[in-house]
Amino acid sequence: MTVSLFFQHLANGISLGALYALIAIGYTMVYGILRLINFAHGDIVMVAAYVAFYGAAMYALPWWLAFPLAILLTAGLGMIIERAAYRPLRGVPRIQLFTSAVAVSFLLENLGIVVFSGRPKAFPRPAFLDKPLHVGDVIIISYTPVAVAVALILFGGLLYIVHRTKVGMAMRALSKDIETTGLMGVDTDRVIMIAFAIGSALAAAGGILLAIKFPQINPLMGVVPGLKAFIAAVLGGIGNITGAMIGGFLLGIAEIMIVAFFPQLAGYRDAFAYTILIALLLFRPTGLMGEVEPEKA
Amino acid sequence: MRTSITRNRILTVLALAGFVVFLVYAQTNWDAYRLRILNLCAVYTIFAVTFNLIYGYTGQFSLGHAGFAAIGAYAAALLTMSPEQKAANFFLAPIIPLLRDVEWPFLPALLVGGTLAALASLLIGWPALRLRGDYLAIATLGFSEIIRVLFVNWQRITNGSLGLKGIPDHTNVYWSWGAALVTIFVVKRLVDSSYGRALRAVRDDEVAAQALGVRLFTHKMMAFMLSSFFVGVAGGLMANLISTIDPKVFMFFLTYQIVGITVMGGMSSLTGSLVAAVLYTVFLEVLRPIESPFDLGPLHIPGIPGMRMVLFSTLLLLVILFYRQGLFGQREFSWDGLLNTLARLHRRVTGLWGRTPPPSTVEKGEQ
Incomplete structure (x- = not known):
C-alpha cells in the first residue's frame, strides 16, 4: 500500500467517522442524562434525511434553507418523542423505558415505509460538495472537509452549551442525579426536553450528511448507522461527549482501514463494529474515556 | 381441593384431546392457506413464549431472537433438503462437501438446529449476560446482525444472499403445534419450579437474589440457552413451512415483532404469549386487504403497503405507555x-x- 493510498483511505475513514461522531453525540447525551439508550435515535436520522429530501427535491428549496429547516423539524420530532413516549415512563424500571424506545423505533420505521414508501430515493446532492480536491496525490471530494468541519463546529457548540451555559450546567447536574437536581429548583422536564432537541438536531445533521454521502435514502437507512454510532459512543465511554466524538472518528477510520488492508474481509465489514462492541463490553465496558459507575438499584 | 385437582386434570386432558381433534380436522380439511396461518400461529407462539422466558421471567432483554431463529432455520433447511435441491440452489458456488449429500428426517434436523442455536447463545451469553439491561439488548442485537452478515458471506454453506429455495414442506400442524405445546409445557414447568422462582428473583432484584445465594450468571444462562434452543427449533419449523429463506427474513424486524407480541400478551404470562401470538398472526392476515387496493362501490381505495405494521407498532407503543400489563399481565389461564x-x-x-x-x-x- 502506497502512502498516498493510505491517506486516501484515511480521508474516507474520516468522512465516515464524522458521520458516526455526530450521531454518537446524541446517543451519549441522552444516555448521560436519562441512562436510556435511545433506540429510536437512528430512525430520527432517517426522518431528518427524508425531511431534507422533501424540502430540497419536492419543494425545490435551496439547500441552505432545506437543511437547517430539516434540522429544526427533527429537533421538534425529538421533543415530541420525549414528551409522548419517554416522559410518561419516568420512574418506572429503566428496561420499560428501553422497551418504549424499541417501540418508537419500530413505529418510525414502519411509518417511514408507509409515508415515504419503501423504495429508495435519490438524494439531491448540492453541487459544491461534489468537487474533487487534490491534496498531493490524494483526491478527496469536497464533501469530506465540509463533513468534518460540520462535525467539529457542532461539537464545539455543544461543548459550549454543556460547559458554559446555565442549561448545560443543569444537564450536567441531571446526569448526576435527576431527583436532587429537581429539588434544587431546576425544571428537569424542560432540560431533558432541550437535551432531546439538541441530540435530535445533531442526529439530523448526521442524517443529512449520511444522505449526501450515500446519495440514496430509504426508511431503514438509519438503523445500521444508528447502531454503529451507539457502538462509537460506547467505544468513547458512554455519557462522555468528547469520548463519543473520538469514538465516532475511530470507528469510521477503523472500518475503512480493515477493508483497505484486508480486502477479503470486505463482506464482513458490517459485522466488524458489533465484534468491537462485544469485545469492548468484555474487556473495557467503560470505553476509552468513561468513568466507572456504581451499580444503582 | 383434591377433587378440584382431579377435575382440572380431567379437563386438561379433555381440552388437549379436543385440540388434537381440531388439529386432525384442520390438517385434513383446511386449504393450504389456512393451514399455513395455523402453522405460523404455532411458530410465533414458540417465539413469544421463549422471549417471555428470557425477558418476562428472567428480566434479560435479549434482542437476539432473529439470529437464533436464523441458525435453526438454516440448519434444518440444509439438513432436510435433498442433494438435488441443493445442487439446484448452489449454482454460484458449490456447497461444501460435508453438507452436499445429507438428507435427514425432520426431527433430528430440528433438534440440531435448536442445539446450534443454544450453542450460539452460549457464545454470546457468556460475555453479554454479565451486562445490564439495555447493554445486553444492544449486544444481542449486534450478535444477531453478525449472524446475518456471516450468513450473507458464507456462500458455500448458506448460499449467501440468494437464500435457499425449495426447502421440503415437512412442517404440518402436528409438528408445529406439537413443538409449541412441548415448549409451553417445558417453560411452564421451569418457571413453576424452584429455578423459576430464582429466575424471578433475578428479574426483580439482582443484588437481593445474589445475596440469597442465587447464582446469577448460571440462572440467566440456563434460561437464555433453553429459550434459544426452542427459538432454533421454531426457526427450523418456519423454514420448512415457508420453504424459501434468505438472510433478510431474519432481520431485526422479526425480533421487534416478537417483542411486541410478548409485551402485548403480558410479561410473565404464557397464556398471554399464546393468545397474543395467535391473535397477531390471524389479525395480520385479516388485515391483509388494507395493503392492497380494493374497490368499495364506486370508491377506489388504494392499498397502503406497510400499514399493518404501523397499526401494530402504534398499538405496541400504546400498550407500553398506558396498559403495561398487556392482555394477561402476570395471570395464567x-x-x-x-x-x-x-x-x-x-x-x-x-x-x-x-x-x-x-x-x-x-x-x-x-x-
Missing part, C-alpha cells in the same frame, strides 16, 4: 378461574331474567 368466570356470568344472566340468583355456591370474595 386456569380451570378454576375459567369456571368461576362462567359461574359469575351465569349468575348475571339469570339475574337479568328477574329471578333471584341462587345462593352463592362460589367462594366468598369472588365478587
Whole structure:
C-alpha cells in the first residue's frame, strides 16, 4: 500500500467517522442524562434525511434553507418523542423505558415505509460538495472537509452549551442525579426536553450528511448507522461527549482501514463494529474515556 | 381441593384431546392457506413464549431472537433438503462437501438446529449476560446482525444472499403445534419450579437474589440457552413451512415483532404469549386487504403497503405507555378461574331474567 493510498483511505475513514461522531453525540447525551439508550435515535436520522429530501427535491428549496429547516423539524420530532413516549415512563424500571424506545423505533420505521414508501430515493446532492480536491496525490471530494468541519463546529457548540451555559450546567447536574437536581429548583422536564432537541438536531445533521454521502435514502437507512454510532459512543465511554466524538472518528477510520488492508474481509465489514462492541463490553465496558459507575438499584 | 385437582386434570386432558381433534380436522380439511396461518400461529407462539422466558421471567432483554431463529432455520433447511435441491440452489458456488449429500428426517434436523442455536447463545451469553439491561439488548442485537452478515458471506454453506429455495414442506400442524405445546409445557414447568422462582428473583432484584445465594450468571444462562434452543427449533419449523429463506427474513424486524407480541400478551404470562401470538398472526392476515387496493362501490381505495405494521407498532407503543400489563399481565389461564368466570356470568344472566340468583355456591370474595 502506497502512502498516498493510505491517506486516501484515511480521508474516507474520516468522512465516515464524522458521520458516526455526530450521531454518537446524541446517543451519549441522552444516555448521560436519562441512562436510556435511545433506540429510536437512528430512525430520527432517517426522518431528518427524508425531511431534507422533501424540502430540497419536492419543494425545490435551496439547500441552505432545506437543511437547517430539516434540522429544526427533527429537533421538534425529538421533543415530541420525549414528551409522548419517554416522559410518561419516568420512574418506572429503566428496561420499560428501553422497551418504549424499541417501540418508537419500530413505529418510525414502519411509518417511514408507509409515508415515504419503501423504495429508495435519490438524494439531491448540492453541487459544491461534489468537487474533487487534490491534496498531493490524494483526491478527496469536497464533501469530506465540509463533513468534518460540520462535525467539529457542532461539537464545539455543544461543548459550549454543556460547559458554559446555565442549561448545560443543569444537564450536567441531571446526569448526576435527576431527583436532587429537581429539588434544587431546576425544571428537569424542560432540560431533558432541550437535551432531546439538541441530540435530535445533531442526529439530523448526521442524517443529512449520511444522505449526501450515500446519495440514496430509504426508511431503514438509519438503523445500521444508528447502531454503529451507539457502538462509537460506547467505544468513547458512554455519557462522555468528547469520548463519543473520538469514538465516532475511530470507528469510521477503523472500518475503512480493515477493508483497505484486508480486502477479503470486505463482506464482513458490517459485522466488524458489533465484534468491537462485544469485545469492548468484555474487556473495557467503560470505553476509552468513561468513568466507572456504581451499580444503582 | 383434591377433587378440584382431579377435575382440572380431567379437563386438561379433555381440552388437549379436543385440540388434537381440531388439529386432525384442520390438517385434513383446511386449504393450504389456512393451514399455513395455523402453522405460523404455532411458530410465533414458540417465539413469544421463549422471549417471555428470557425477558418476562428472567428480566434479560435479549434482542437476539432473529439470529437464533436464523441458525435453526438454516440448519434444518440444509439438513432436510435433498442433494438435488441443493445442487439446484448452489449454482454460484458449490456447497461444501460435508453438507452436499445429507438428507435427514425432520426431527433430528430440528433438534440440531435448536442445539446450534443454544450453542450460539452460549457464545454470546457468556460475555453479554454479565451486562445490564439495555447493554445486553444492544449486544444481542449486534450478535444477531453478525449472524446475518456471516450468513450473507458464507456462500458455500448458506448460499449467501440468494437464500435457499425449495426447502421440503415437512412442517404440518402436528409438528408445529406439537413443538409449541412441548415448549409451553417445558417453560411452564421451569418457571413453576424452584429455578423459576430464582429466575424471578433475578428479574426483580439482582443484588437481593445474589445475596440469597442465587447464582446469577448460571440462572440467566440456563434460561437464555433453553429459550434459544426452542427459538432454533421454531426457526427450523418456519423454514420448512415457508420453504424459501434468505438472510433478510431474519432481520431485526422479526425480533421487534416478537417483542411486541410478548409485551402485548403480558410479561410473565404464557397464556398471554399464546393468545397474543395467535391473535397477531390471524389479525395480520385479516388485515391483509388494507395493503392492497380494493374497490368499495364506486370508491377506489388504494392499498397502503406497510400499514399493518404501523397499526401494530402504534398499538405496541400504546400498550407500553398506558396498559403495561398487556392482555394477561402476570395471570395464567386456569380451570378454576375459567369456571368461576362462567359461574359469575351465569349468575348475571339469570339475574337479568328477574329471578333471584341462587345462593352463592362460589367462594366468598369472588365478587
